[in-house]
Amino acid sequence: MSKQQPTQFINPETPGYVGFANLPNQVHRKSVKKGFEFTLMVVGESGLGKSTLINSLFLTDLYPERIIPGAAEKIERTVQIEASTVEIEERGVKLRLTVVDTPGYGDAINCRDCFKTIISYIDEQFERYLHDESGLNRRHIVDNRVHCCFYFISPFGHGLKPLDVAFMKAIHNKVNIVPVIAKADTLTLKERERLKKRILDEIEEHNIKIYHLPDAESDEDEDFKEQTRLLKASIPFSVVGSNQLIEAKGKKVRGRLYPWGVVEVENPEHNDFLKLRTMLITHMQDLQEVTQDLHYENFRSERLKRGGRKVENEDMNKDQILLEKEAELRRMQEMIARMQAQMQLQMQGGDGDGGLHGHHV
Amino acid sequence: MYRRWGRRRAWVERDGRPVGAQDAAGEWIGADLVSSSGESRVSKAPPAFVNGFTSTQPHPLPVRGSFHATTVGLKGKCSRDVMTRKAQHLYYLGFQRKGLPTSGTEDCLLPGNSAGDLKHCGTSNGQTEEDTRMFCFPAMGHRHCCALGPMDPMRRSPSPCPSRPSSPRTPPCEMLGYVGIEAVLDQLKIKAMKMGFEFNIMVVGQSGLGKSTMVNTLFKSKMWKSTVQGLGTPTPQTLKLQSVTHVIEEKGVKLKLTVTDTPGFGDQINNDKCWDPILGYISEQYERYLQEEILITRQRHIPDTRVHCCIYFVPPTGHCLRPLDIEFLQRLCRTVNVVPVIARADSLTIEERETFRRRIQHNLRTHCIEVYPQKCFDEDINDRILNSKIRDRIPFAVVGADREHLVNGRCVLGRKTKWGIIEVENLAHCEFPLLRDLLIRSHLQDLKDITHNVHYENYRVCRLNESHLLPRGPGWVNLAQTPAGPLATPQPSKVHQQAQEDSEDGDEY
Numbered sequence: 001m002s003k004q005q006p007t008q009f010i011n012p013e014t015p016g017y018v019g020f021a022n023l024p025n026q027v028h029r030k031s032v033k034k035g036f037e038f039t040l041m042v043v044g045e046s047g048l049g050k051s052t053l054i055n056s057l058f059l060t061d062l063y064p065e066r067i068i069p070g071a072a073e074k075i076e077r078t079v080q081i082e083a084s085t086v087e088i089e090e091r092g093v094k095l096r097l098t099v100v101d102t103p104g105y106g107d108a109i110n111c112r113d114c115f116k117t118i119i120s121y122i123d124e125q126f127e128r129y130l131h132d133e134s135g136l137n138r139r140h141i142v143d144n145r146v147h148c149c150f151y152f153i154s155p156f157g158h159g160l161k162p163l164d165v166a167f168m169k170a171i172h173n174k175v176n177i178v179p180v181i182a183k184a185d186t187l188t189l190k191e192r193e194r195l196k197k198r199i200l201d202e203i204e205e206h207n208i209k210i211y212h213l214p215d216a217e218s219d220e221d222e223d224f225k226e227q228t229r230l231l232k233a234s235i236p237f238s239v240v241g242s243n244q245l246i247e248a249k250g251k252k253v254r255g256r257l258y259p260w261g262v263v264e265v266e267n268p269e270h271n272d273f274l275k276l277r278t279m280l281i282t283h284m285q286d287l288q289e290v291t292q293d294l295h296y297e298n299f300r301s302e303r304l305k306r307g308g309r310k311v312e313n314e315d316m317n318k319d320q321i322l323l324e325k326e327a328e329l330r331r332m333q334e335m336i337a338r339m340q341a342q343m344q345l346q347m348q349g350g351d352g353d354g355g356l357h358g359h360h361v
Numbered sequence: 362m363y364r365r366w367g368r369r370r371a372w373v374e375r376d377g378r379p380v381g382a383q384d385a386a387g388e389w390i391g392a393d394l395v396s397s398s399g400e401s402r403v404s405k406a407p408p409a410f411v412n413g414f415t416s417t418q419p420h421p422l423p424v425r426g427s428f429h430a431t432t433v434g435l436k437g438k439c440s441r442d443v444m445t446r447k448a449q450h451l452y453y454l455g456f457q458r459k460g461l462p463t464s465g466t467e468d469c470l471l472p473g474n475s476a477g478d479l480k481h482c483g484t485s486n487g488q489t490e491e492d493t494r495m496f497c498f499p500a501m502g503h504r505h506c507c508a509l510g511p512m513d514p515m516r517r518s519p520s521p522c523p524s525r526p527s528s529p530r531t532p533p534c535e536m537l538g539y540v541g542i543e544a545v546l547d548q549l550k551i552k553a554m555k556m557g558f559e560f561n562i563m564v565v566g567q568s569g570l571g572k573s574t575m576v577n578t579l580f581k582s583k584m585w586k587s588t589v590q591g592l593g594t595p596t597p598q599t600l601k602l603q604s605v606t607h608v609i610e611e612k613g614v615k616l617k618l619t620v621t622d623t624p625g626f627g628d629q630i631n632n633d634k635c636w637d638p639i640l641g642y643i644s645e646q647y648e649r650y651l652q653e654e655i656l657i658t659r660q661r662h663i664p665d666t667r668v669h670c671c672i673y674f675v676p677p678t679g680h681c682l683r684p685l686d687i688e689f690l691q692r693l694c695r696t697v698n699v700v701p702v703i704a705r706a707d708s709l710t711i712e713e714r715e716t717f718r719r720r721i722q723h724n725l726r727t728h729c730i731e732v733y734p735q736k737c738f739d740e741d742i743n744d745r746i747l748n749s750k751i752r753d754r755i756p757f758a759v760v761g762a763d764r765e766h767l768v769n770g771r772c773v774l775g776r777k778t779k780w781g782i783i784e785v786e787n788l789a790h791c792e793f794p795l796l797r798d799l800l801i802r803s804h805l806q807d808l809k810d811i812t813h814n815v816h817y818e819n820y821r822v823c824r825l826n827e828s829h830l831l832p833r834g835p836g837w838v839n840l841a842q843t844p845a846g847p848l849a850t851p852q853p854s855k856v857h858q859q860a861q862e863d864s865e866d867g868d869e870y
Contacts, residue, residue, distance in 0.1 A: 154569075156676060186708040258783075260781035269779055
């Protein structure tokens with residue numbers, strides 16, 4: 001028996017091999033068992049193909065009973081938040097995907113209040129996570145924080161609209177923004193390049209912090225580096241979404257059928273759909289990390305610095321302020337009294353000096 | 362039609378009676394089309410038939426009852442002459458009195474019909490619809506046939522006027538009751554051609570929807586460069602309208618075209634009241650015209666800067682009209698003719714287009730928005746039939762392009778993408794030809810007339826009802842009946858008028 005024990009610990013291949021190189025596999029196995037959670041938010045004007053794109057990306061139908069509201073309803077509607085969750089499983093790996101949709105964004109004539117609802121939703125998710133994290137039972141924290149936000153830019157404009165700029169500036173510190181050019185099949189190649197360049201220039205001009213792909217590590221293989229470089233060069237991605245199968249050149253592809261041709265969704269020459277999907281899949285973990293390490297920590301430190309409860313009992317705050325002000329007033333009065341006493345002492349003490357009158361405070 | 366013209370010419374010569382319009386007719390049609398022998402050669406291309414639209418329309422009769430002739434269709438393929446009901450009636454009388462010729466009426470027939478068919482068309486004396494169709498507007502030739510059966514491609518070129526006997530056997534001077542009123546039309550035509558035409562359109566829509574490109578494509582000339590804003594220029598905070606005027610000429614017909622652009626519409630975060638500058642501009646043009654019109658000594662031809670047509674570009678979301686669109690359209694339809702179009706329609710497949718179109722039509726109906734062609738201004742059954750076909754297809758899904766590409770050996774205007782070339786003038790691809798036909802070839806004069814007779818009159822009535830607030834220029838004539846009894850005679854000096862006004866105000870309120 002004692003002879004068996006040493007053989008268990010020694011790897012026959014390499015002497016000196018301890019075996020913790022196996023750790024990633026263990027993590028992998030555990031994660032696979034646990035499953036992944038990812039929350040994606042899609043923001044953009046109505047009619048830009050957001051729902052179609054989401055369905056195409058994840059090859060599901062997230063909006064089975066979707067009723068597009070009529071014009072009359074649109075007039076009265078404000079921005080709403082709709083979160084739909086779907087569990088996708090692929091080769092044993094479970095993904096719990098939550099897609100947060102924002103219908104009504106950009107619809108109204110006056111869009112000044114468009115983003116309030118969205119920002120408060122994001123903050124609410126952070127708040128909830130903070131609350132859970134600081135709670136007693138931390139075993140089953142559900143992570144509903146928004147990991148990534150796809151912002152849909154209309155291909156019909158000449159770049160970013162004022163609304164786009166304002167919105168992105170409002171949330172770039174809270175969530176990873178991935179700008180996406182929607183309905184890219186209206187653009188010719190030259191127009192697409194021009195638009196991408198315009199958007200990147202405008203983003204830089206307004207100091208908007210979009211999500212930047214992490215550079216490939218130097219020890220990664222060339223293919224991966226090349227892929228990352230390509231992805232980085234294509235931001236913002238110009239995409240076309242579709243789940244319809246069209247017959248083209250003898251095979252069935254997902255695409256859109258026009259009288260003048262077929263736009264294939266998964267053809268890299270036609271649009272950047274594949275690149276977007278690759279980016280999302282390969283960098284899902286990174287997106288989550290950045291959300292956790294950067295945005296969530298920012299939120300947390302702001303929150304804890306402020307202290308107290310933010311939302312409720314604003315009246316009590318007012319009373320508090322009043323009390324504080326009164327206390328301050330009393331303090332000021334005491335200080336004045338003290339100074340006056342001091343002055344009197346000085347005057348009494350310094351009579352010989354010839355009337356050094358102190359400043360009247 | 363051209364054959365008919367040829368014969369008519371021959372008839373005139375044989376008759377010996379000079380009819381002044383002959384030269385004009387010759388000029389108009391083009392010397393190559395009509396030869397002196399009376400044989401006519403086929404014209405270059407028949408008027409385009411596009412889903413029931415022809416390039417010519419009978420024109421709804423003007424309210425004022427004046428003779429009115431215009432030439433539209435700058436390609437020279439068509440012209441529209443209009444007679445008032447009065448003249449038409451006279452013609453009917455003349456025609457009915459004499460009865461019908463029974464022979465030699467080949468050119469009056471629809472192609473494929475024999476001479477004998479005409480008998481049952483014309484024997485009835487009543488003004489049935491059939492009669493109206495066959496007999497009205499004789500000088501207009503084939504155009505009326507076109508209007509009658511637009512879906513029937515066979516009815517393209519002939520003239521419906523059995524009154525004009527083409528056979529040499531029945532000399533027309535022996536026709537009882539023919540007066541020759543129709544010659545007026547030709548005179549009007551010459552005059553109109555000399556004077557030239559004016560047309561003002563306004564394009565409204567968010568930036569990037571292809572408005573400038575569309576205008577360039579419509580008139581096949583670079584009205585202005587397709588705008589690409591430079592980096593760093595902020596979107597204009599207030600809406601500034603820009604107008605560009607060009608004079609384009611085609612086959613001797615001059616058109617003074619003014620296009621007003623509205624950059625910055627609907628681009629801000631807060632788009633409240635973004636329609637005010639536009640409405641203000643339109644009212645200002647009406648005001649200008651009104652001021653010219655109420656002068657005592659006014660110009661012979663008042664320069665017309667009123668907006669005749671406003672093309673509204675709807676972004677191709679595929680869902681329905683947005684609140685901004687509805688607000689704007691509601692306000693604008695009351696003051697100007699609005700033609701909504703679906704812009705950048707190459708982002709929608711054919712089914713999506715149809716769904717979108719139906720939804721937009723439903724929205725327009727629900728919100729009581731009357732876009733051009735308005736139902737209430739259809740004058741007769743022909744108009745209604747034609748216009749309902751148009752109304753069925755409004756809003757048109759258009760694509761604009763000002764670059765040319767080679768497709769199957771032809772040079773076409775289009776957009777080239779990796780998956781195909783979108784041809785702008787191909788009806789299977791987009792509905793640009795319909796829009797062009799509507800605006801230029803068929804309804805141009807109608808647009809102007811409705812602007813003049815309806816929208817402008819509405820404006821004028823409103824203005825004159827508030828006449829005590831109307832600023833009185835020199836030589837102003839008080840046209841409105843002021844109820845409270847102050848002076849209604851023209852006041853020579855402005856100062857005196859002002860004092861009068863003040864006292865009037867004082868009296869009335």
